[in-house]
Amino acid sequence: MSSSTIPIWLKSLAWAALTWNLFGVIAFIIQMMMTPEMISKLPLDQQTAYSNIPLWSTIAFAVAVFGGTLGCLFLLTKNALATPTFALSLGAILLQQYYNFVVINSLKLLGASAIFMPIFVIIIATTLLCLSIKGKQQGWLR
Template sequence: MAKPHFSFWIIAGLGLVWNLMGCLNFITQMNADAVAKMPELYQLIISSRPLWATLAFGLAVFGGAVGCILLLLRRDMARIALLVSLVAILLTVGQTISAVGLAPSTILALLVGAALFWYSSIVYRAGWLR
């Protein structure tokens, strides 16, 4: 198995931090008191989100965190976890756009999710995952 370039550890680590922040965001949004203190737009997004979209949001961030942990462990299952996360991101972004319109944060989440999945495919082909 080929040894990864040092940038691999940086990208996988930053991806994990990004997804852990998403996990914290998800947990915060499950707390009614915390939601009540948020700006009105965020309250609207959260209150109008159906159960399936909430589940997709959780799957997106927790699946992304698991995928990045698997990347750091150099396991090829990281690709599957990051693909599941990307599909869940697409569902979440679609619902958010239909509820409140396009927001920069939704585009950023989609770009980061797609980039992490793409990167996992590259490092798999490079022989860095087992």
């Protein structure tokens, strides 16, 4: 295997990560399409959270999911831009989680179960960033 050939396990992981990030894109689109009528059917505390999402948090959500998706495409095409793209996505995830956990206190709003998905998202984003860094070091990405 030459140094520029991406290992099969990494290609498989990148395809799985692309699928994961596309689910994030779908979640973003659903959130953007939520109408006031849809929001009114949520519990009162969640209505407040969804009705008052600041623009910066929405932008962070968009950068997180579209950046993760683009990073996966870069990884699959052996492009070293995967690393800064994954770094940007991870930064946006952390900013978005600041809103969720500090600004609206989603633990109080939704309970302890609200922490599992954000932690999982951060772990996946960090892993993808680390894999892209390793890919540059190994010559898999150019």
